[in-house]
Amino acid sequence: MNWVNFFPSPTVSLYMGRMFLVRTFAILAGLVLILQALDLLSESGKILAVAGNGDAEVWRYVGLRTPEIISRFLPFSVLLGTILALSQLNQNSEVIALKASGLSAHQVLAPLIVAALGVAVISFGFNERIVARSTATLEQWKKVDYGPMPVDRGDRANVWVKSGNDLIVVDQIKGRGNAALLYNVTVYERDGQSLRSILTAPRGARDGDGWRVTDAQRFTIEGGQMARLGTVRIAPGVRPDQFTLSSVNPDGLSFVALREVIADLNQAGRPTKALEGALWHKLSGPLSSILMPLLGAVAAFGIARSGKLFVRAVMGMGLGFLYFVADNFALAMGNLGAYPPFLAAWAPFLLFLMIGEAVLLRSEE
Known part of the structure; x- marks a missing residue:
C-alpha cells in the first residue's frame, strides 16, 4: 500500500495540519493564561506571607507551575482545536469537496492524526525534560510553605x-x-x-x-x-x-527514573502497583492527543446547513471530556489496586479508540 496516497494532496494536508495546530496552541495559550492567573490568586498570598519573599518568588512560582498546567491541559486543547478546525472545514463545505474527490473519512482526518502524533511526541519530551523537574521542585517548595528550601541530604x-x-x-x-x-x-x-x-x-x-x-x-x-x-x-x-526510597512522587520523575525507582522498590519488597500505573500513563497520557481527531470527527461530517453543526460539535466535546473522566477514574482504581497497572493506564485509551472508530464509520455512512 502506498501510504502517500492515503493522505490528501500535500497542499491540503499542510493546510489542514496548520489550521489544526494554530487553533490547538492558541487555545492552550488562552487556557494557561487564565488558569495560571486563577491559581496565582490563591497561592500568591501564601508566597508573599513568608518573610523575604517578593516579586521574584511569585515569578518563580509561575515558572514552576506553568509547565504542569501545559502538560495537564494540552489534550483538552487538542480536542478543542480539532473541533474548531473540523467545524470550520465543514461550515465552508471543504469536507464535502474532499469526500466528493473520493477521499474516505479516515483520509480526511489523516493530516490531523499525523499532526496530533507530533503533538504527542512533543508532549512526552516536554514532560520528561521540563515538567518532571519543575513538579519535583515545586513539591519540595510547598513542603516548606514557600520558604527557603533546605538541602535534601536524604533524611x-x-x-x-x-x-x-x-x-x-x-x-x-x-x-x-x-x-x-x-x-x-x-x-x-x-x-x-x-x-x-x-x-x-x-x-x-x-x-x-x-x-x-x-x-x-x-x-x-x-x-x-x-x-x-x-x-x-x-x-x-x-x-x-x-x-x-521512602516516598515517591511519580509526577516528579521522568519515565526512566520512575522505572528505576520501581525496580528498587520491588527489590525492597514494597508495593509498586500505583507507581506502575503512573509509569504506563506517562506513555498513554501524551498519546491521548491522537484520539482527539477521532473523537472530534463527528463535527466534520454531516451537512452543515442542516443546523446540527453545533450539536455535532457538542457531541465531539462530550466524547472527549468523557474520555478524560474515564482516564482519571481508571487511574484512581489502579491506585486502589482494583485495576492492574497496565489496564488502569491503557483501558480508557483503547476503549475510546474503538468508540472513535465506531463513530467515524457511522458518520461516514
Missing part, C-alpha cells in the same frame, strides 16, 4: 524493607549511599510466615553488602527471653537506596 523517617523473610523497620535514616546511618532499627526475624524473634538496635551503618548495628538485643518469641548481642551484622544484600 527519611519510618521506613521498612524486606530482607529474605525478615522485615526491617527503621525510625530514621540520615544521609545517602554508603554514608547512610540508621537509627532505632527493629528486625522482625521470621521463619516462613511465623515470627521467631525481634532484634532491636539504636543505630546502624553500612558494612560491606549489609549493615552493622551496635548495642543490639534479641527477644526470642518461643522462650520469651532477652539477650544482649552487642555488634552484629544484618540485612545482607539490602542497598542504601532501598531505605531512602
Whole structure:
C-alpha cells in the first residue's frame, strides 16, 4: 500500500495540519493564561506571607507551575482545536469537496492524526525534560510553605524493607549511599510466615553488602527471653537506596527514573502497583492527543446547513471530556489496586479508540 496516497494532496494536508495546530496552541495559550492567573490568586498570598519573599518568588512560582498546567491541559486543547478546525472545514463545505474527490473519512482526518502524533511526541519530551523537574521542585517548595528550601541530604523517617523473610523497620535514616546511618532499627526475624524473634538496635551503618548495628538485643518469641548481642551484622544484600526510597512522587520523575525507582522498590519488597500505573500513563497520557481527531470527527461530517453543526460539535466535546473522566477514574482504581497497572493506564485509551472508530464509520455512512 502506498501510504502517500492515503493522505490528501500535500497542499491540503499542510493546510489542514496548520489550521489544526494554530487553533490547538492558541487555545492552550488562552487556557494557561487564565488558569495560571486563577491559581496565582490563591497561592500568591501564601508566597508573599513568608518573610523575604517578593516579586521574584511569585515569578518563580509561575515558572514552576506553568509547565504542569501545559502538560495537564494540552489534550483538552487538542480536542478543542480539532473541533474548531473540523467545524470550520465543514461550515465552508471543504469536507464535502474532499469526500466528493473520493477521499474516505479516515483520509480526511489523516493530516490531523499525523499532526496530533507530533503533538504527542512533543508532549512526552516536554514532560520528561521540563515538567518532571519543575513538579519535583515545586513539591519540595510547598513542603516548606514557600520558604527557603533546605538541602535534601536524604533524611527519611519510618521506613521498612524486606530482607529474605525478615522485615526491617527503621525510625530514621540520615544521609545517602554508603554514608547512610540508621537509627532505632527493629528486625522482625521470621521463619516462613511465623515470627521467631525481634532484634532491636539504636543505630546502624553500612558494612560491606549489609549493615552493622551496635548495642543490639534479641527477644526470642518461643522462650520469651532477652539477650544482649552487642555488634552484629544484618540485612545482607539490602542497598542504601532501598531505605531512602521512602516516598515517591511519580509526577516528579521522568519515565526512566520512575522505572528505576520501581525496580528498587520491588527489590525492597514494597508495593509498586500505583507507581506502575503512573509509569504506563506517562506513555498513554501524551498519546491521548491522537484520539482527539477521532473523537472530534463527528463535527466534520454531516451537512452543515442542516443546523446540527453545533450539536455535532457538542457531541465531539462530550466524547472527549468523557474520555478524560474515564482516564482519571481508571487511574484512581489502579491506585486502589482494583485495576492492574497496565489496564488502569491503557483501558480508557483503547476503549475510546474503538468508540472513535465506531463513530467515524457511522458518520461516514
